[in-house]
Amino acid sequence: MSESLVGWEARDGVATLRIDRPPMNALSTAVQDQIGQAARELSSLPASEVAAVVVYGGDTVFAAGADITEMQRMTYPQMVDRAAVIQECFRAVARIPKPTIAAVTGYALGAGCELALCCDFRVAASDARLGQPEVLLGVIPGAGGTQRLPRLVGPARAKDLIFTGRMVEADEALRIGLVDEVVDPEQVYAAAQARARRFVGGPAYALRAAKEAIDRGLETDLDTGLAIEASQFAGVFATEDRVTGMTSFMESGPGKASFDAR
Known part of the structure; x- marks a missing residue:
C-alpha cells in the first residue's frame, strides 16, 4: 500500500484537502496522484455534505514545487507519458464543482503555484512567496502554469514571472491578482475557512x-x-x-x- 501523503476531512460543510509531505510538500508523482484522487472523491460528494473545499499544505509551506530529485531521473518518453497525468491530477482540482480556496503559507512555487492556480480563490500569508521558477531549471511549467497564470494575471505579467522564474512576495501577488487576500501567517487557514463557510447552506x-x-x-x-x-x-x-x-x-x-x- 502506498504511503498516505494527501488526505481530506470534512467538518460543518467545508472540506480540507491536505498535503502532508514534510518538510516542503514536494509534489512527487505519488503526491500528484493522491491529489487527483482526493479531488475526485470530493467532487463526488453531495453539496449538502461538502459545500466548499480548502486546499492546504499546513502552517509552514503550501508546496515548494515538484520533486526535482525524482524528475531529474525521468527520460523524455517517461515525461511524455507523465505530463498528461500531472495535468489530469491538477485538472481534477480545478473541476471540483464547488468553490475552492487555496490557503497559501510559506512557498507556493512551480507545481505548488500551479496547484494554487487551480483553485477559485487564494488566501496567502503575508510572508508567502509564489512563482514559476521552472525556467531556472531549463524547463517550463507543465501542470497548467502557462495557461492558468496568464488567464489570471494577464499575458505580460505571466510572461514576466515565467520568463524570469522570479518569486513574488505576497503584497505583489495581491497587487497583480495572483492572490485574493493577504493575512498574517497564523491566520491563513482560518481566513480560507471563513471564505469557504460563506458557501455552506448556499444554492x-x-x-x-x-x-x-x-x-x-x-x-x-x-x-x-x-x-x-x-x-x-x-x-x-x-x-x-x-x-x-x-x-x-x-x-x-x-x-x-x-x-x-x-
Whole structure:
C-alpha cells in the first residue's frame, strides 16, 4: 500500500484537502496522484455534505514545487507519458464543482503555484512567496502554469514571472491578482475557512453552474461562452433551490432564503 501523503476531512460543510509531505510538500508523482484522487472523491460528494473545499499544505509551506530529485531521473518518453497525468491530477482540482480556496503559507512555487492556480480563490500569508521558477531549471511549467497564470494575471505579467522564474512576495501577488487576500501567517487557514463557510447552506447548484459557465467560458470565444451561460442559466430552473430563492425574494426580500442544495 502506498504511503498516505494527501488526505481530506470534512467538518460543518467545508472540506480540507491536505498535503502532508514534510518538510516542503514536494509534489512527487505519488503526491500528484493522491491529489487527483482526493479531488475526485470530493467532487463526488453531495453539496449538502461538502459545500466548499480548502486546499492546504499546513502552517509552514503550501508546496515548494515538484520533486526535482525524482524528475531529474525521468527520460523524455517517461515525461511524455507523465505530463498528461500531472495535468489530469491538477485538472481534477480545478473541476471540483464547488468553490475552492487555496490557503497559501510559506512557498507556493512551480507545481505548488500551479496547484494554487487551480483553485477559485487564494488566501496567502503575508510572508508567502509564489512563482514559476521552472525556467531556472531549463524547463517550463507543465501542470497548467502557462495557461492558468496568464488567464489570471494577464499575458505580460505571466510572461514576466515565467520568463524570469522570479518569486513574488505576497503584497505583489495581491497587487497583480495572483492572490485574493493577504493575512498574517497564523491566520491563513482560518481566513480560507471563513471564505469557504460563506458557501455552506448556499444554492449549491447555482454556484456549480456559475463556476462551470465562468471556467468553460474562459476557454472559448464570447459567443460560445454566452451559449454555455444560457444553458447553465436555464438548467438551474430545474432545481428546488431556484423555487426557494425566488419565493423567498417575493415574500421576504433578497438574501433571506434558506437553501437545501436540491
